Amino acid sequence: MALTDLSKDLAIGIDVGGTNTKFGIVNHRGEILEKGEIKTDNFPTIEGFIDGLYSAINPMIEKYGKAHVKGIGMGAPNGNYYSGTIEYAPNLQWKGIISLSKMMSAKFGIQCSLTNDANAAAMGEMIYGAARGMKDFIMITLGAGVGSGIVANGQMIYGHDGFAGELGHTIIRPGGRLHPGTGHKGSLEAYCSATGIAVTAKKLRAENPSSILNEVPEEGLDSKAVFDAAVKGDEVAKEVFRYTGQILGEALANFIMFSSPEAIILFGGVIKSGDFILYPTKEHMEKNLLPIFQNKVRIVFSELKEADAAILGASALVWEK
Amino acid sequence: MALTDLSKDLAIGIDVGGTNTKFGIVNHRGEILEKGEIKTDNFPTIEGFIDGLYSAINPMIEKYGKAHVKGIGMGAPNGNYYSGTIEYAPNLQWKGIISLSKMMSAKFGIQCSLTNDANAAAMGEMIYGAARGMKDFIMITLGAGVGSGIVANGQMIYGHDGFAGELGHTIIRPGGRLHPGTGHKGSLEAYCSATGIAVTAKKLRAENPSSILNEVPEEGLDSKAVFDAAVKGDEVAKEVFRYTGQILGEALANFIMFSSPEAIILFGGVIKSGDFILYPTKEHMEKNLLPIFQNKVRIVFSELKEADAAILGASALVWEK
Numbered sequence: 001m002a003l004t005d006l007s008k009d010l011a012i013g014i015d016v017g018g019t020n021t022k023f024g025i026v027n028h029r030g031e032i033l034e035k036g037e038i039k040t041d042n043f044p045t046i047e048g049f050i051d052g053l054y055s056a057i058n059p060m061i062e063k064y065g066k067a068h069v070k071g072i073g074m075g076a077p078n079g080n081y082y083s084g085t086i087e088y089a090p091n092l093q094w095k096g097i098i099s100l101s102k103m104m105s106a107k108f109g110i111q112c113s114l115t116n117d118a119n120a121a122a123m124g125e126m127i128y129g130a131a132r133g134m135k136d137f138i139m140i141t142l143g144a145g146v147g148s149g150i151v152a153n154g155q156m157i158y159g160h161d162g163f164a165g166e167l168g169h170t171i172i173r174p175g176g177r178l179h180p181g182t183g184h185k186g187s188l189e190a191y192c193s194a195t196g197i198a199v200t201a202k203k204l205r206a207e208n209p210s211s212i213l214n215e216v217p218e219e220g221l222d223s224k225a226v227f228d229a230a231v232k233g234d235e236v237a238k239e240v241f242r243y244t245g246q247i248l249g250e251a252l253a254n255f256i257m258f259s260s261p262e263a264i265i266l267f268g269g270v271i272k273s274g275d276f277i278l279y280p281t282k283e284h285m286e287k288n289l290l291p292i293f294q295n296k297v298r299i300v301f302s303e304l305k306e307a308d309a310a311i312l313g314a315s316a317l318v319w320e321k
Numbered sequence: 322m323a324l325t326d327l328s329k330d331l332a333i334g335i336d337v338g339g340t341n342t343k344f345g346i347v348n349h350r351g352e353i354l355e356k357g358e359i360k361t362d363n364f365p366t367i368e369g370f371i372d373g374l375y376s377a378i379n380p381m382i383e384k385y386g387k388a389h390v391k392g393i394g395m396g397a398p399n400g401n402y403y404s405g406t407i408e409y410a411p412n413l414q415w416k417g418i419i420s421l422s423k424m425m426s427a428k429f430g431i432q433c434s435l436t437n438d439a440n441a442a443a444m445g446e447m448i449y450g451a452a453r454g455m456k457d458f459i460m461i462t463l464g465a466g467v468g469s470g471i472v473a474n475g476q477m478i479y480g481h482d483g484f485a486g487e488l489g490h491t492i493i494r495p496g497g498r499l500h501p502g503t504g505h506k507g508s509l510e511a512y513c514s515a516t517g518i519a520v521t522a523k524k525l526r527a528e529n530p531s532s533i534l535n536e537v538p539e540e541g542l543d544s545k546a547v548f549d550a551a552v553k554g555d556e557v558a559k560e561v562f563r564y565t566g567q568i569l570g571e572a573l574a575n576f577i578m579f580s581s582p583e584a585i586i587l588f589g590g591v592i593k594s595g596d597f598i599l600y601p602t603k604e605h606m607e608k609n610l611l612p613i614f615q616n617k618v619r620i621v622f623s624e625l626k627e628a629d630a631a632i633l634g635a636s637a638l639v640w641e642k
Contacts, residue, residue, distance in 0.1 A: 078613070087613060136481040150579065152478045152485070159473070159581020160457040163613050166578040171571060171609055174494060182611060254491040258471065258579050260480020290490050290503060292399070292408060296482065 010068045012057060012110070013315030015117060015307075016040060016076035018091035018144075021053070022307055025060045025069075026315040030128040032308060034060050046094045050107050058108070072104060072112040073317030075120025075310055082162035084114045090181050091144075113317040117141075117310065119156055119165060121302075122149025123320070124313025125265050130303040136261045140167065140252075142270035146189040146196075152259050168193070172251045191247045194269055197223045201240045211236035227273045241273055245280025252281065253288035256297050267302035267309065331389045333378060333431070334636030336438060336628075337361060337397035339412035339465075342374070343628055346381045346390075347636040351449040353629060355381050367415045371428050379429070393425060393433040394638030396441025396631055403483035405435045411502055412465075434638040438462075438631065440477055440486060442623075443470025444641070445634025446586050451624040457582045461488065461573075463591035467510040467517075473580050489514070493572045512568045515590055518544045522561045532557035548594045562594055566601025573602065574609035577618050588623035588630065 007028055014023040017040060024035035038056050043049035061069050078089035084101030086092065104112035115123070122139035125131040131139070135154040141147040146168030150157040157164045168189035169182060176186030177199070190196050201221050205213040212234045216225045229237035252264055270277065278299065286294055302309060328349055335344040338361060345356035359377055364370035382390050399410035405422030407413065425433035436444070443460035446452040452460070456475040462468040467489030471478040478485045489510035490503060497507030498520070511517050522542050526534040533555045537546045550558035573585055591598065599620060607615055623630060 134481075136485075152473060152480070153476050155474050155476075157473045157580055160455075160583035161581055161617065164457075164473070164579065164581035166581075166611060166614075169611050170575040170578050172495070174571060184609065250492060250495060254575070255579070257487040257491050258485065258576070259478055260482055260485035262481040288492055288505065290487060292484050293487075 008068050009070050010064055011070055011315040011318035012061070012072040013120075013311040013313070013318075014053065014057075014072065014074045015120065015310030015314055016074060016079075016092070017117070018077070021049075022311055023053070023057055024308075024311040024315070025064060026312060028319070030312055032311060033064070035307075035311060036060075041093060044093060046098050046100070046103065049094070050103055053104075054107055061108075061110075066110070069110055071318035072108060072110050073120070073314040074100065074104065074112060074114045075117040075314040076100065076114060077117055079114045079116040079119075080162040081113070081115045081119070081156075081158050084112075086114075115156075115314075115317060116147070116149075116165075118147030119149040119158075120313035120317070121147075121267055121309050122151060122265070122313065123156065123316040124304055124309040124311075125267070125302060126151060127316045127319070128304060128312050129309060130265050130300045131263065134262050136259065137263045137265055138167075138255055138259065138261045139265045139267060140248075141268045142192060142194070142248075142266060143268035144194055146193050150259060150261075152261075157259075167251070167255060170251065170254070172247055172254075188247065188251045192244055192251075192270070194223050197226065197240060197244055197270065200243055201226050201237075204236050204240055204243075208236045213237055213240075223270050223273055227276065230273070230276050238276060241276040242280045245277045246284045248277070249281040249284025249286075250288050252285045252299070253293075256285070256289060256293050260293065261297060263298040263300050265300050265302055267304075268306065271301050329389050330391050331385055332391055332636040332639035333382070333393040334441075334632040334634070334639075335374065335378075335393065335395040336441065336631030336635055337395060337400075337413070338438070339398070342370075343632055344374070344378055345629075345632040345636070346378075346385060347633060349640070351633055353632060354385070356628075356632060357381075362414060365414060367419050367421070367424065370415070371424055374425075375428050382429075382431075387431070390431055392639035393429060393431050394441070394635040395421065395425065395433060395435045396438040396635040397421065397435060398438055400435045400437040400440075401483040402434070402436040402440070402477075402479050405433075407435075436477075436635075436638060437468070437470075437486070439468030440470040440479075441634035441638070442468075442588055442630050443472060443586070443634065444477065444637040445625055445630040445632075446588070446623060447472060448637045448640070449625060449633050450630060451586050451621045452584065455583050457580060458584045458586055459488075459576055459580065459582045460586045460588060461569075462589045463513060463515070463569075463587060464589035465515055467514050471580060471582075473582075478580075488572070488576060491572065491575070493568055493575075509568065509572045513565055513572075513591070515544050518547065518561060518565055518591065521564055522547050522558075525557050525561055525564075529557045534558055534561075544591050544594055548597065551594070551597050559597060562597040563601045566598045567605045569598070570602040570605025570607075571609050573606045573620070574614075577606070577610060577614050581614065582618060584619040584621050586621050586623055588625075589627065592622050
């Protein structure tokens, strides 16, 4: 195939979230030529959702020419790379086991591949972002939940059944904080997700009446509000990040002793807290590592815009095939 | 190359332990044609150790014909696959960074490859043992220490620097039992190694004067002695295994959510305790898994004789090249 032909190849990347589904048409250089989104929770049935996607995306496909579109890549919560299914995703309203990639391929007449949202983000980072050229890294997404994508020997680790990389659900504090979704106690996600940080902030501000965090209304107490208070010098706000960073750092040390990655890539809303969370994370990560691992593993913030990373990562599934 | 020629290919497998070093000459079918051992701790210098190995192994090589010997594979504590070095192994007397595979290749005139002892055991299990045909599994060696070898996508996970798979040093009980070797608190090895089990047994028998474990002399209180007492129905001995199994099971759940293996292979002296440790391990592993992982991952005991697995695994490095 001539180079000029190859450069016209396009992929559709779709990132399915609990609230919004974002999509874009992407070229070989990782440029998003056009993008859009639909409301995931507007569609009570999966058939309706796929029809909604088709109405939104097909005009893009026709504009650039269907022959150029080499495939559709999707990232979705609990998306399984091997089976192409979504299985019992807690934050999606379609329950049971859904053959998403098969249904999408049939509707669009274009081959569709699926993986989970964190794996898609990791792939976006590997091909277009902070993990370019790395063969061994771990991506941790710190958002409403804590997700992960693991790359070793240059390959995504899917495990024997496609479900590898649920690091948010590893137990870091046995008997610790209850995760309302899973019923387990002490998981990384219970502490280091945006929700977990809000729980910590509520607890600490109640114990410290002088903290300016007490001026924030209950529903606005998110990691952004804690960050703003920390910037103003509030010690309680800083302690929220120090505590979160300690648990994240301890978890990262365990992960490093598993796969010895070159870097940990952090991604998601929580990283906007910057050094407030980065410094304690590094400190406690190093403290819990064996000497052979110390001062070797970089913690890097994602280089991609959050919305773009998910679309780019999903589209990368097409090139990987 | 004709099949008859290939069938004559031989490999040397060497397992370097803190006390003994075992070796054998192995054919393509995994048969150990001859084996032997030397005392590792008789050799204060690495040069002396290599001379000792040469004196013991070269007669075997000459007997079968040097032309047939395709390589030497070694497993050693802290052995690094990429660099061919042993770095600061806590239970070997040669300190610093030792270029073991280079020195061995020079002495024998045969290419030598190195990996750590647990990775070698995992490779032995993958090629000749309980993990035959598996592409995703985790090997946990429960001996004087707790080691591990991780295989994903059919490949050994070495990490970016060759040090992946130190699962014995992951922290399972933050702030818990001190590991005298590392100074860290609450690592898997502090509880589930033979040494860890003895610590638990000492603590529990002191709290329970009626336990028959109190009849065992201090220096004989190992997992074998606890097993014997459990067989006789001693409840304290059973509790030692229940507690050890709980911590091991919790750790395995974390590992499974990392790489989603088809099976966990357990290996080493501690597995002689059989169901006393297996049942609580399974129970607590399942309890700590997300539903998508439950009742899927088998816990399997190694099928290889302990001494043979290490030699076979080390020799497998030669075929892998």
